[in-house]
Amino acid sequence: MRVGLVANIMGSLLLFLGSLMLIPLIFSIYYGESVGPLLWSGLITIFFGTLLRFLTPPARDLNGREGFAVAASSWLLAAAFGSLPFLLAGTAPSLVDAFFESMSGFTTTGATILTDVEVQAKGILFWRSFTHWLGGMGIIVLSVAILPRLGTGGLQLFRAEVPGPVAERFLPRVADTARVLWLVYGGFSLLQTLLLLLGGLSLFDALTHTFATMGTGGYSTRNASVGAFDSLYIEIIILLFMFLAGANFSLHYRALTGKPRALWGNTEFKFYTSVLVAATLLITFNLWRSHYGNILTALRYGGFQVVSIATTTSFVTANISRWPSFSQGLLLFLEFMGGCAGSTAGAIKQIRVLVLLKYGYREIRRLLHPRAVIPLRLGNKVLPEGIISGIVGFLFLYISIFLLGSLLLTWFGIDLPVSLMAVATSLGNAGPGLHMMGPLESFVAFPAGIKLFLCFLMLLGRLEIFTVLVLLVPGYIKGVRFFTPD
Numbered sequence: 001m002r003v004g005l006v007a008n009i010m011g012s013l014l015l016f017l018g019s020l021m022l023i024p025l026i027f028s029i030y031y032g033e034s035v036g037p038l039l040w041s042g043l044i045t046i047f048f049g050t051l052l053r054f055l056t057p058p059a060r061d062l063n064g065r066e067g068f069a070v071a072a073s074s075w076l077l078a079a080a081f082g083s084l085p086f087l088l089a090g091t092a093p094s095l096v097d098a099f100f101e102s103m104s105g106f107t108t109t110g111a112t113i114l115t116d117v118e119v120q121a122k123g124i125l126f127w128r129s130f131t132h133w134l135g136g137m138g139i140i141v142l143s144v145a146i147l148p149r150l151g152t153g154g155l156q157l158f159r160a161e162v163p164g165p166v167a168e169r170f171l172p173r174v175a176d177t178a179r180v181l182w183l184v185y186g187g188f189s190l191l192q193t194l195l196l197l198l199g200g201l202s203l204f205d206a207l208t209h210t211f212a213t214m215g216t217g218g219y220s221t222r223n224a225s226v227g228a229f230d231s232l233y234i235e236i237i238i239l240l241f242m243f244l245a246g247a248n249f250s251l252h253y254r255a256l257t258g259k260p261r262a263l264w265g266n267t268e269f270k271f272y273t274s275v276l277v278a279a280t281l282l283i284t285f286n287l288w289r290s291h292y293g294n295i296l297t298a299l300r301y302g303g304f305q306v307v308s309i310a311t312t313t314s315f316v317t318a319n320i321s322r323w324p325s326f327s328q329g330l331l332l333f334l335e336f337m338g339g340c341a342g343s344t345a346g347a348i349k350q351i352r353v354l355v356l357l358k359y360g361y362r363e364i365r366r367l368l369h370p371r372a373v374i375p376l377r378l379g380n381k382v383l384p385e386g387i388i389s390g391i392v393g394f395l396f397l398y399i400s401i402f403l404l405g406s407l408l409l410t411w412f413g414i415d416l417p418v419s420l421m422a423v424a425t426s427l428g429n430a431g432p433g434l435h436m437m438g439p440l441e442s443f444v445a446f447p448a449g450i451k452l453f454l455c456f457l458m459l460l461g462r463l464e465i466f467t468v469l470v471l472l473v474p475g476y477i478k479g480v481r482f483f484t485p486d
Contacts, residue, residue: 011052018045028123041084105131110218110431129208136215136344218314246311246339314431346429
C-alpha cells in the first residue's frame with residue numbers, strides 16, 4: 001500500500017474542507033458574530049491540506065487496499081478538522097465533545113452533546129448542519145466528482161463509501177456517476193429550501209433544516225426540533241424530502257431523466273414505501289386509540305415520526321417517550337431497518353431486510369424440497385450467492401457489534417436501556433434514541449471514552465462496517481511504501 005498517495009488525497013480533501021468552512025462566515029457576519037472560530041478553522045485546515053498535497057507524490061490510480069484506507073481516513077480527518085469550529089467557538093467544552101459533534105454531523109447520526117442549541121452562534125449552527133449535507137451523499141463521492149485525476153482509483157473509493165450491498169455505477173465513468181448523484185442531491189436541496197422559504201422560514205432555518213433533511217441527519221437549530229415551528233406545511237415538506245432522501249438516488253436520476261418506471265418498478269422502493277405506509281397506519285391507529293383521541297392529529301404526528309425514524313433523520317414533532325409502548329417498539333424496529341441502499345439513510349437498509357426475508361423463505365422451501373435448486377430473485381434478477389452471503393455476513397456483524405457494544409457500555413455503569421439505544425442510534429447513524437435517551441436530550445453526560453467509542457460506531461455504520469474492519473485484518477498493511485509512487 002502506497003501511504004504517500006493516500007496522504008496526497010487526504011491533502012486534497014482537507015483543502016476542499018477548509019474552503020467549505022469559510023461559507024458559514026456569511027451568516028456570522030450577517031448576524032454580527034465573531035468570525036474568528038470559523039476563519040481560523042478554515043485556515044488551519046487549508047494549511048495542513050497544503051502540506052500533505054505538496055509533501056507527497058501526486059495521487060493516481062489506487063488499488064483496493066488504498067481505496068479502503070482513503071475512505072476510512074477521509075472520514076476521520078473530516079471529523080477531526082471539522083471539530084475545530086466547535087472547539088474554538090467554545091460550543092463544545094472539550095476536544096472529545098467537539099470531535100463527537102463533528103463525527104455525528106458528518107456521519108449524519110445527529111446525536112449531540114449540546115443541551116441548548118438556540119444560544120449557539122448562527123455561523124457555528126450553520127456549519128453543524130452543513131456537515132450533515134456534506135456527509136449525506138458522501139465526502140468521498142464528492143471528491144471523486146471533483147478530482148478526475150484519481151482515474152480508476154475513483155471507483156475504489158466509490159465502492160468503499162456508497163451504502164448498500166453493491167455500489168451502483170449507472171454511467172460509464174464513476175466520476176460522471178458521482179457528479180450526477182450530487183446534482184440530483186443538490187437539486188432536491190434547492191427545491192426544499194425554496195419550499196421552506198415559502199412556508200415562512202428564514203433563509204438560515206430553511207438551509208439548515210434542508211441540510212439535515214437531505215442528509216437524513218436531524219440537527220436542528222431549535223431545541224424542540226421541527227416541532228418548534230408548529231406548522232403542518234413545514235412538517236409535510238420535510239416529511240416529503242425525508243422520504244425522497246431515504247430512497248435510492250440513482251432511481252431518482254432515472255425517474256428525472258424520463259424513466260419513472262425505474263422508481264415505481266423497483267422492488268426495494270416498493271418494499272420501502274409499503275413498510276412506511278403500513279407503519280404509519282398502525283401507529284396512527286395506536287395513537288388515536290390511546291393518546292391523541294383525534295385520528296387526524298394522530299396521523300400528523302405518527303406519519304412524521306415514522307418517516308423521520310425510518311430514514312434515520314430523527315427530527316421530532318412530539319415527545320415520543322410518552323407514546324404507547326407499541327408505537328415506540330415499532331419505531332425502534334424501523335430505526336434498525338433504515339432506508340434504501342444508495343440513499344443518505346443509515347442502519348441495515350431495506351434491501352438487506354428484503355433479501356433476508358426471501359432467504360429465510362427459501363430455506364423453509366428447501367426443507368420441503370431438499371433437491372430443488374431455488375434461486376433467490378429480487379424483481380426479475382437472480383441474486384448471486386456471493387451477494388447473499390455478504391448480506392448475511394453484514395447482518396451477523398451488525399447484530400454482534402450492537403450486542404457487544406451495548407454490553408461494553410453497561411460495564412461502565414450505564415443503564416441497559418440507555419446503552420442499547422446509544423449503540424443502536426450510533427451504529428445506525430439514526431440520531432438521538434427513543435425512550436430513556438429521549439429524542440430531545442443530549443449525550444453530554446457520557447464519559448469521554450464512551451463518546452469516542454460511539455464515534456467509532458458512527459464511522460462503522462456510515463461506511464457499512466466492512467470498509468473499516470478490513471483495515472484491522474492482519475496483513476492489510478503488507479508492503480507499505482511511503483513516498484514511492486509505484
